[in-house]
Amino acid sequence: MEKVEKIDAQTVSCEPLSEREIEIELAKNLPCWKTVRIRGEKLALARTHTCSDYLDSLELLYSIGQLAENNNHHPDLLLEYKKLTIQYWTHTAGGVTNLDIAEARKVESIIGQL
Secondary structure (H helix, E strand, O other): OOOOOOOOOOOOOOOOOOHHHHHHHHHHHOOOOEEEEEOOOEEEEEEEEEOOOHHHHHHHHHHHHHHHHHHOOOOEEEEEOOEEEEEEOEOOOOEOOHHHHHHHHHHHHHHHOO
């Protein structure tokens, strides 16, 4: 498994983005992602990916886990047989930040390598 690039949290803005800023970023660079409300209030980025089988979905989950550990930014992950749902939001900022956008881009890169 190849190493993923580390994102330095010091160089990425951790201010919450507005809903409009998020929509623009998703439309431009992350069309498979959407915004969802976490616990009915906070915005998060979400994507569900369906793999070819259970083992492929586990491999994807593991790869995202490595990314999360490398960058100390951990998404919520839900594995349902062949389907993996990923949700990013920055807890300390109370919403979606540029760090979440950067991590979602890395996840897209991982998915593209499957």
